[in-house]
Amino acid sequence: xxxxxxxxxxxxxxxxxxxxxxxxxxxxxxxxxxxxxxxxxxxxxxxxxxxxxxxxxxxxxxxxxxxxxxxxxxxxxxxxxxxxxxxxxxxxxxxxxxxxxxxxxxxxxxxxxxxxxxxx
Numbered sequence: 090x091x092x093x094x095x096x097x098x099x100x101x102x103x104x105x106x107x108x109x110x111x112x113x114x115x116x117x118x119x120x121x122x123x124x125x126x127x128x129x130x131x132x133x134x135x136x137x138x139x140x141x142x143x144x145x146x147x148x149x150x151x152x153x154x155x156x157x158x159x160x161x162x163x164x165x166x167x168x169x170x171x172x173x174x175x176x177x178x179x180x181x182x183x184x185x186x187x188x189x190x191x192x193x194x195x196x197x198x199x200x201x202x203x204x205x206x207x208x209x
Contacts, residue, residue: 100137101144104130110167113145113159116179116189123173131175131205138177146187158189175205 104111111120118141120134149157
């Protein structure tokens with residue numbers, strides 16, 4: 090029996106099973122590609138955001154990612170990310186728990202009302 094660091098049927102694995110990807114970008118969660126994200130999936134991510142954040146954090150730890158919270162610019166990118174992505178901001182307690190940098194209001198501030206609706 091193989092040991093796994095991540096739960097087998099978790100919110101993150103459910104997203105990936107549907108062809109979506111989630112990752113950190115400046116200590117925010119981004120989910121892509123945007124054309125595949127329905128209102129139901131958007132609500133699913135919002136409802137399970139803490140679990141997804143914890144799984145991404147564990148994934149970064151176990152893969153020994155030098156930039157687990159996504160502050161550095163990526164030299165290679167998933168082509169699906171170029172189709173656009175949605176952003177979910179993290180609350181202050183969760184950011185502190187992850188060890189994220191303080192919020193830079195000019196580029197990091199995402200109002201709660203726009204969580205899951207702001208896209209690039």
